[in-house]
Amino acid sequence: MDGRHRNNLAAGTKVQIVLKADQKSGALTAGIVKDILTNSAFHPHGIKVRLESGQVGRVKAIE
Template sequence: MPHRERKNIRAGLRVAIVLKQDQRTGKQTVGTVKDLLTNSSNHPHGIKVRLTDGQVGRVQKILADEKEN
Protein backbone atom coordinates (compact mmCIF):
# COMPACT_ATOMS: atom_id res chain seq x y z
CA MET A 1 0.00 0.00 0.00
CA PRO A 2 1.53 3.33 -1.05
CA HIS A 3 0.34 5.22 2.06
CA ARG A 4 2.45 2.91 4.24
CA GLU A 5 5.75 3.84 2.58
CA ARG A 6 7.53 7.07 3.50
CA LYS A 7 9.01 7.51 0.00
CA ASN A 8 5.48 8.05 -1.41
CA ILE A 9 4.53 10.84 1.01
CA ARG A 10 5.90 14.38 0.75
CA ALA A 11 4.96 17.94 1.64
CA GLY A 12 2.23 19.33 -0.58
CA LEU A 13 0.33 16.07 -1.10
CA ARG A 14 -3.41 16.07 -0.45
CA VAL A 15 -4.17 13.12 1.82
CA ALA A 16 -6.80 11.57 4.07
CA ILE A 17 -5.54 10.86 7.59
CA VAL A 18 -6.99 9.29 10.73
CA LEU A 19 -6.43 11.37 13.86
CA LYS A 20 -5.48 9.59 17.11
CA GLN A 21 -8.90 10.29 18.64
CA ASP A 22 -10.63 8.90 15.52
CA GLN A 23 -8.73 5.60 15.35
CA ARG A 24 -11.63 3.60 16.80
CA THR A 25 -14.18 4.99 14.34
CA GLY A 26 -11.84 5.32 11.36
CA LYS A 27 -13.12 8.82 10.60
CA GLN A 28 -10.86 10.43 8.03
CA THR A 29 -9.69 14.04 7.87
CA VAL A 30 -8.58 15.55 4.56
CA GLY A 31 -5.70 18.00 4.31
CA THR A 32 -2.33 18.87 2.81
CA VAL A 33 0.90 17.41 4.20
CA LYS A 34 3.24 19.90 5.86
CA ASP A 35 5.70 17.59 7.71
CA LEU A 36 6.46 13.87 7.85
CA LEU A 37 6.73 12.66 11.44
CA THR A 38 7.47 8.95 10.90
CA ASN A 39 11.22 8.35 10.58
CA SER A 40 11.10 4.72 9.43
CA SER A 41 10.79 3.89 5.72
CA ASN A 42 7.39 2.24 6.25
CA HIS A 43 4.77 1.71 8.92
CA PRO A 44 1.96 -0.88 9.03
CA HIS A 45 -0.65 1.69 10.16
CA GLY A 46 0.39 4.46 7.76
CA ILE A 47 2.97 7.24 7.81
CA LYS A 48 2.38 9.84 10.52
CA VAL A 49 2.18 13.40 9.16
CA ARG A 50 1.34 16.93 10.26
CA LEU A 51 -1.11 18.76 8.01
CA THR A 52 -0.84 22.46 7.13
CA ASP A 53 -3.60 23.18 9.68
CA GLY A 54 -1.56 21.51 12.46
CA GLN A 55 -3.53 18.28 12.81
CA VAL A 56 -1.48 15.08 13.20
CA GLY A 57 -2.47 11.61 12.06
CA ARG A 58 -1.60 8.58 9.96
CA VAL A 59 -2.08 8.64 6.19
CA GLN A 60 -4.86 6.31 5.03
CA LYS A 61 -5.15 7.47 1.44
CA ILE A 62 -3.25 9.69 -1.00
CA LEU A 63 -5.84 11.89 -2.73
CA ALA A 64 -3.84 14.04 -5.16
CA ASP A 65 -0.29 14.59 -6.27
CA GLU A 66 1.17 18.11 -6.14
CA LYS A 67 1.93 17.81 -9.89
CA GLU A 68 -1.81 17.69 -10.63
CA ASN A 69 -2.49 21.08 -8.98
Protein backbone atom coordinates in the same frame (compact mmCIF):
# COMPACT_ATOMS: atom_id res chain seq x y z
CA MET B 1 -1.24 5.03 -3.44
CA ASP B 2 -0.20 3.41 -0.21
CA GLY B 3 0.09 5.64 2.88
CA ARG B 4 2.27 3.06 4.64
CA HIS B 5 5.37 3.88 2.53
CA ARG B 6 7.23 7.10 3.32
CA ASN B 7 8.53 7.53 -0.25
CA ASN B 8 4.92 8.03 -1.49
CA LEU B 9 4.63 11.23 0.58
CA ALA B 10 6.08 14.72 0.38
CA ALA B 11 5.19 18.15 1.70
CA GLY B 12 2.23 19.47 -0.28
CA THR B 13 0.65 16.05 -0.92
CA LYS B 14 -3.15 15.84 -0.45
CA VAL B 15 -3.97 13.00 1.94
CA GLN B 16 -6.68 11.47 4.12
CA ILE B 17 -5.54 10.80 7.69
CA VAL B 18 -7.06 9.23 10.77
CA LEU B 19 -6.58 11.32 13.93
CA LYS B 20 -5.71 9.64 17.24
CA ALA B 21 -9.15 10.54 18.63
CA ASP B 22 -10.84 8.99 15.55
CA GLN B 23 -8.97 5.68 15.49
CA LYS B 24 -11.91 3.69 16.89
CA SER B 25 -14.46 5.18 14.49
CA GLY B 26 -12.04 5.30 11.54
CA ALA B 27 -13.22 8.80 10.54
CA LEU B 28 -10.89 10.36 7.98
CA THR B 29 -9.69 13.96 7.84
CA ALA B 30 -8.52 15.49 4.55
CA GLY B 31 -5.61 17.89 4.33
CA ILE B 32 -2.24 18.79 2.85
CA VAL B 33 0.99 17.41 4.33
CA LYS B 34 3.20 19.97 6.06
CA ASP B 35 5.66 17.63 7.84
CA ILE B 36 6.38 13.90 7.79
CA LEU B 37 6.84 12.73 11.37
CA THR B 38 7.65 9.02 10.88
CA ASN B 39 11.36 8.42 10.29
CA SER B 40 11.14 4.81 9.05
CA ALA B 41 10.51 3.97 5.39
CA PHE B 42 7.44 1.85 6.23
CA HIS B 43 4.84 1.74 9.01
CA PRO B 44 2.06 -0.88 9.04
CA HIS B 45 -0.59 1.56 10.33
CA GLY B 46 0.37 4.45 8.04
CA ILE B 47 3.04 7.13 8.05
CA LYS B 48 2.41 9.81 10.69
CA VAL B 49 2.18 13.34 9.28
CA ARG B 50 1.31 16.88 10.37
CA LEU B 51 -1.15 18.67 8.11
CA GLU B 52 -0.98 22.38 7.25
CA SER B 53 -3.93 22.78 9.67
CA GLY B 54 -1.72 21.47 12.49
CA GLN B 55 -3.59 18.17 12.88
CA VAL B 56 -1.48 15.02 13.33
CA GLY B 57 -2.46 11.54 12.22
CA ARG B 58 -1.59 8.48 10.18
CA VAL B 59 -2.06 8.48 6.40
CA LYS B 60 -4.80 6.12 5.20
CA ALA B 61 -5.16 7.39 1.61
CA ILE B 62 -3.26 9.59 -0.81
CA GLU B 63 -5.36 11.68 -3.21
